[in-house]
Amino acid sequence: MTLLHDMLTSLTSPQVVNGLIQVAAASVMVLIVVIIASFNRVKIARETITSMARGFIQILLVGIILVLIINASIIFGYLVLAMMIIFAAILSYKRGKGLPGAFKISLLAIGIGSGITILIMALVGVIEPKIANLIPVGSMIISSSMRTNSLSLNRFRAEIESHVGQIEAGLALGAPPATVIETYLNNTVYASIIPAVDTLRSLGIVFIPGLASGMLLAGANPIYAAEYQFAAMAMLFAASTLTGLVSGLLLRSTIFSAAEQLTLRPQITKIG
Amino acid sequence: MDTAASLDQQKIVLEACNLRRVVAPDKAIVDDISLAVQKGETLAIVGPSGSGKSSFLRLLNRLDEPTSGTVFLDGVDYTTLSPRMLRRQVGMVMQSAYLFPGTVTDNITFGPRSRGEQVSKQRIQELLEHVQLAGYETRDINGLSGGEAQRVSLARTLVNDPQVLLLDEPTSALDEATRSGVEQLINTIMHSQGLTSIIVTHDMAQAARLADRVAVIKSGKLERIGTVEEVLHDTIA
Numbered sequence: 001m002t003l004l005h006d007m008l009t010s011l012t013s014p015q016v017v018n019g020l021i022q023v024a025a026a027s028v029m030v031l032i033v034v035i036i037a038s039f040n041r042v043k044i045a046r047e048t049i050t051s052m053a054r055g056f057i058q059i060l061l062v063g064i065i066l067v068l069i070i071n072a073s074i075i076f077g078y079l080v081l082a083m084m085i086i087f088a089a090i091l092s093y094k095r096g097k098g099l100p101g102a103f104k105i106s107l108l109a110i111g112i113g114s115g116i117t118i119l120i121m122a123l124v125g126v127i128e129p130k131i132a133n134l135i136p137v138g139s140m141i142i143s144s145s146m147r148t149n150s151l152s153l154n155r156f157r158a159e160i161e162s163h164v165g166q167i168e169a170g171l172a173l174g175a176p177p178a179t180v181i182e183t184y185l186n187n188t189v190y191a192s193i194i195p196a197v198d199t200l201r202s203l204g205i206v207f208i209p210g211l212a213s214g215m216l217l218a219g220a221n222p223i224y225a226a227e228y229q230f231a232a233m234a235m236l237f238a239a240s241t242l243t244g245l246v247s248g249l250l251l252r253s254t255i256f257s258a259a260e261q262l263t264l265r266p267q268i269t270k271i272g
Numbered sequence: 273m274d275t276a277a278s279l280d281q282q283k284i285v286l287e288a289c290n291l292r293r294v295v296a297p298d299k300a301i302v303d304d305i306s307l308a309v310q311k312g313e314t315l316a317i318v319g320p321s322g323s324g325k326s327s328f329l330r331l332l333n334r335l336d337e338p339t340s341g342t343v344f345l346d347g348v349d350y351t352t353l354s355p356r357m358l359r360r361q362v363g364m365v366m367q368s369a370y371l372f373p374g375t376v377t378d379n380i381t382f383g384p385r386s387r388g389e390q391v392s393k394q395r396i397q398e399l400l401e402h403v404q405l406a407g408y409e410t411r412d413i414n415g416l417s418g419g420e421a422q423r424v425s426l427a428r429t430l431v432n433d434p435q436v437l438l439l440d441e442p443t444s445a446l447d448e449a450t451r452s453g454v455e456q457l458i459n460t461i462m463h464s465q466g467l468t469s470i471i472v473t474h475d476m477a478q479a480a481r482l483a484d485r486v487a488v489i490k491s492g493k494l495e496r497i498g499t500v501e502e503v504l505h506d507t508i509a
Binding site: 165166168169170172173174175176179180183257259260261 | 333334335336337351355356357358359360363364370371372373382383387425428429432
């Protein structure tokens with residue numbers, strides 16, 4: 001009964017009603033942009049509207065779930081994060097179409113990269129053992145890992161496919177696969193963490209990310225908001241780099257056969 | 273058919289036995305090929321494009337996996353050897369040079385470095401003289417012509433001291449002017465060092481100039497194998 005009561009109070013609070021007006025205003029802004037675009041024959045209406053509807057429903061559902069479990073055991077918080085990691089892997093692995101085991105790699109890379117970071121940060125107290133803190137910060141870390149993993153899959157395939165000749169020439173010289181693709185693996189890991197590096201660099205100068213914005217809006221001390229934002233960005237960076245590394249190393253092991261043959265070749269559909 | 277049977281069994285270095293590679297349920301790109309090469313000889317593999325001659329060559333250093341059949345190197349089944357050891361012994365020069373970024377020396381030392389071995393300056397110098405690129409040690413590969421790049425790729429393979437050298441259309445990506453120079457170089461290296469080699473070419477005249485024996489492959493099958501004279505005679509007759 002209390003749950004239902006909590007929920008009804010949340011849904012009918014003046015803040016929520018006010019929020020709906022803000023949603024409507026922001027959506028009208030998007031609508032205007034879409035109309036301007038269509039006048040210029042840029043057809044983005046359909047994709048924009050479906051993406052917006054999807055995003056709104058998803059985030060609203062999370063809001064409702066948060067209302068329900070905000071005072072529940074922290075274990076629920078970790079369960080929600082585990083679900084998020086699975087969804088992130090499902091969304092991300094499609095970037096690696098044609099790469100063997102892309103889903104497994106994505107799940108492991110995102111899971112290990114974000115999971116370890118979240119757990120350590122929770123242990124040392126940077127993430128407070130409260131659902132209200134764990135889920136938003138955890139989800140930021142997971143989404144950053146997801147982006148890294150997507151970039152990693154995408155870049156890795158491109159690097160390998162465009163260097164098949166060099167890779168096979170290296171193998172033909174009797175070099176181990178790890179040596180042969182060292183450069184391409186480095187390029188992949190580096191490219192996959194560029195967004196995380198850039199975000200860290202531009203912090204404060206170019207943008208004040210959502211977390212600090214939220215804290216400022218909620219009336220927190222701006223200095224503390226800045227400190228916490230930095231801590232959060234450092235966590236994102238750590239999680240991204242870890243994800244990029246795990247993803248890269250796992251990918252490396254999937255493209256060679258036991259007899260050290262390159263099995264990922266764009267022109268050959270099946271290796272006999 | 274002149275197969276391993278008529279060769280001196282003592283001298284056989286590399287022997288392919290019933291090699292087959294199937295890439296789709298009904299498509300064997302290499303279909304049951306058996307042949308052998310003896311020490312010091314050059315075998316040319318000829319055939320129309322898409323006949324499977326390069327695919328066959330790639331099975332000999334196990335760059336691709338045979339669906340069935342195997343290869344014996346000095347009488348040893350190559351599936352029992354480590355692929356790295358095999359590929360050092362059975363070197364390969366490809367159609368394009370596929371050099372690694374860096375200098376000529378970086379390329380030549382790549383194989384040995386990958387197993388923690390050093391190559392002396394003198395050895396690099398010798399190899400470069402051998403491929404007629406004396407003084408090229410510190411040149412960046414980006415400044416090399418096609419013919420020079422192919423010479424570097426030859427030197428980079430020879431540094432491993434292979435027992436058998438596989439050459440996959442080594443001059444077909446070069447222009448007319450550089451082609452004959454590289455071909456002459458290959459001829460010199462193969463014959464002066466008594467290197468056992470297998471060269472894939474679509475050019476029958478090149479096969480006649482370079483090889484002791486010729487194997488003709490069509491649709492993945494070994495059509496004919498014999499001395500240059502025998503095969504040329506058959507082709508013309």
